[in-house]
Amino acid sequence: MKVGDTVAAIASAPGVGAVSLIRVSGPDAVSMAAKALRCKGGLEAQPERYAVLGKVLNGDGDVIDEVLATVFRGPRSFTGEDVVELACHGGVLVTRRVLERLLECGARSADPGEFSQRAFENGKLDLTQAEAIMDLISAQTDMAMRAAHEQLQGRLGDQSEALRESLLGVVAHVEAYIDFPEEDIDPDTGAAMLKRIAEVQEGIGKMLSTAEQGRILREGVRTVICGEPNVGKSSLLNALLGYERAIVSDVEGTTRDTVEEVINVKGIPVRLIDTAGVRDSSDRIEQQGIVRSEKQIEMADLILEVVDGSKAGERLLGEDQIRGRHHLLVVNKTDLGQDDVWAGSGGVRISCRQDHGLDALADAISEELLLSESSWGGHAMAINARHQDCLKKASKSLDVARESLELQAGVEFAAIDLREALDAIGEIAGRVDTEEILGEIFGSFCIGK
Ligand SMILES: Nc1nc2c(c(=O)[nH]1)N(C=O)[C@@H](CNc1ccc(C(=O)N[C@@H](CCC(=O)O)C(=O)O)cc1)CN2
Numbered sequence: 001m002k003v004g005d006t007v008a009a010i011a012s013a014p015g016v017g018a019v020s021l022i023r024v025s026g027p028d029a030v031s032m033a034a035k036a037l038r039c040k041g042g043l044e045a046q047p048e049r050y051a052v053l054g055k056v057l058n059g060d061g062d063v064i065d066e067v068l069a070t071v072f073r074g075p076r077s078f079t080g081e082d083v084v085e086l087a088c089h090g091g092v093l094v095t096r097r098v099l100e101r102l103l104e105c106g107a108r109s110a111d112p113g114e115f116s117q118r119a120f121e122n123g124k125l126d127l128t129q130a131e132a133i134m135d136l137i138s139a140q141t142d143m144a145m146r147a148a149h150e151q152l153q154g155r156l157g158d159q160s161e162a163l164r165e166s167l168l169g170v171v172a173h174v175e176a177y178i179d180f181p182e183e184d185i186d187p188d189t190g191a192a193m194l195k196r197i198a199e200v201q202e203g204i205g206k207m208l209s210t211a212e213q214g215r216i217l218r219e220g221v222r223t224v225i226c227g228e229p230n231v232g233k234s235s236l237l238n239a240l241l242g243y244e245r246a247i248v249s250d251v252e253g254t255t256r257d258t259v260e261e262v263i264n265v266k267g268i269p270v271r272l273i274d275t276a277g278v279r280d281s282s283d284r285i286e287q288q289g290i291v292r293s294e295k296q297i298e299m300a301d302l303i304l305e306v307v308d309g310s311k312a313g314e315r316l317l318g319e320d321q322i323r324g325r326h327h328l329l330v331v332n333k334t335d336l337g338q339d340d341v342w343a344g345s346g347g348v349r350i351s352c353r354q355d356h357g358l359d360a361l362a363d364a365i366s367e368e369l370l371l372s373e374s375s376w377g378g379h380a381m382a383i384n385a386r387h388q389d390c391l392k393k394a395s396k397s398l399d400v401a402r403e404s405l406e407l408q409a410g411v412e413f414a415a416i417d418l419r420e421a422l423d424a425i426g427e428i429a430g431r432v433d434t435e436e437i438l439g440e441i442f443g444s445f446c447i448g449k
């Protein structure tokens with residue numbers, strides 16, 4: 001990213017809508033947009049954040065579109081730079097032509113995530129807040145949305161910064177001793193330092209304990225629908241989704257590749273994975289599908305094992321395959337009235353054909369996972385995999401630092417490990433800047449974000 005130039009991009013979703021938004025940000029945002037726009041008094045004379053109606057003209061003075069333009073003077077803008085937003089009519093071509101005109105007037109096409117990266121670099125957002133924007137955009141349940149919102153407010157960044165500051169006190173102390181090598185750390189001070197480190201580790205532990213919830217909020221509970229061919233796995237996927245997503249037929253081996261969709265079960269995103277029915281097959285493509293099914297079963301957070309209630313079939317999974325796993329037996333086709341054989345199985349009885357028992361299944365899922373909204377309640381905010389890595393790294397360094405201090409093995413060593421922990425925690429909010437992290441985070445954003 002080149003700092004100091006002016007970039008433009010379409011900020012709204014690609015495709016047709018009532019209105020599209022085009023953002024321009026950088027030192028020349030206002031003058032470049034002014035060149036493209038004709039409005040009363042001229043764009044540069046507009047009051048802050050006043051939406052002025054104008055016309056975007058091409059180089060020959062022909063009108064491209066009538067738009068509403070808003071000027072945000074830096075630093076009071078999303079990016080902290082001068083920003084102009086043009087809201088044009090939401091046609092694909094109209095939007096593209098307006099953007100092209102801005103590029104003609106000197107703006108550069110923004111890279112994915114570049115607006116947010118500029119906001120980060122100008123201190124408008126910390127990294128956790130930038131990540132929260134993406135979480136918010138991709139949230140699929142209200143709970144995921146609330147967690148993202150909390151994070152966008154800066155709560156996670158504040159928490160990690162508080163831990164860092166607490167640790168900074170210890171580091172300052174330890175480093176002070178290094179400057180006076182003849183002195184030993186007096187026992188009281190030593191004990192106080194160890195206590196402070198333990199407190200920080202406790203705080204880290206609390207944050208780490210939300211990682212699993214975080215993964216589930218962001219990706220959904222990986223829920224594999226498995227079973228023998230023809231038992232109604234794809235029918236179950238469709239029934240839970242409420243539309244015909246997967247092909248259903250009475251031919252055994254219909255589903256080959258896995259099909260994934262997310263549904264909302266009592267506020268929890270549940271990622272349903274329909275798989276190929278598992279059986280001995282000589283069909284090479286079907287065999288590949290079955291290998292995938294088996295992999296999915298291994299990786300799942302929750303296994304929905306479907307059986308045909310009208311037949312006294314075998315269970316697909318043995319005891320050892322479900323031990324220690326979240327697993328529910330689902331007895332389908334109960335509309336055929338022949339499911340007595342499964343009476344003692346403890347399975348949830350459903351009929352995809354008659355849309356029957358699906359609410360009970362949703363209840364069973366949320367009970368099995370103890371994922372009721374109320375049990376998550378207070379700490380809606382949850383960390384992601386990157387935060388988890390940073391926190392684990394920090395905690396490890398703190399273990400080593402504590403050991404050095406306890407053994408009086410040399411404060412120099414403790415200081416090094418404490419610094420490492422400090423950096424690892426600082427990475428969470430982006431206090432310690434590594435280009436690498438930035439590229440990874442902002443590169444995954446969409447253009448215009
Ligand atoms: N039109 C529009 N809508 C949008 C955005 C946007 O960029 N443009 N946003 C983009 O994601 C979100 C809103 N986020 C924003 C965050 C800060 C500022 C801003 O101007 N901040 C200034 C002034 C703060 C104030 O007046 O209180 C600042 O932080 O100094 C603007 C949008 C969602 N809706």
Ligand SMILES: Nc1nc2c(ncn2[C@@H]2O[C@H](COP(=O)(O)OP(=O)(O)OP(=O)(O)O)[C@@H](O)[C@H]2O)c(=O)[nH]1
Pocket residue numbers: 227228229230231232233234235236247248249250251252253254255256275276277278332333334335336350351352353354
């Ligand atoms: N009577 C009855 N038939 C059902 C029910 N659910 C599914 N079926 C039928 O069972 C057959 C197989 O359904 P699928 O959903 O394709 O089964 P599957 O388990 O995905 O099969 P494979 O993909 O081949 O492994 C179809 O003919 C469905 O219409 C049900 O609740 N009752």
Ligand SMILES: [Mg+2]
Pocket residue numbers: 233234235246247248254255274275276277
């Ligand atoms: Mg199927």
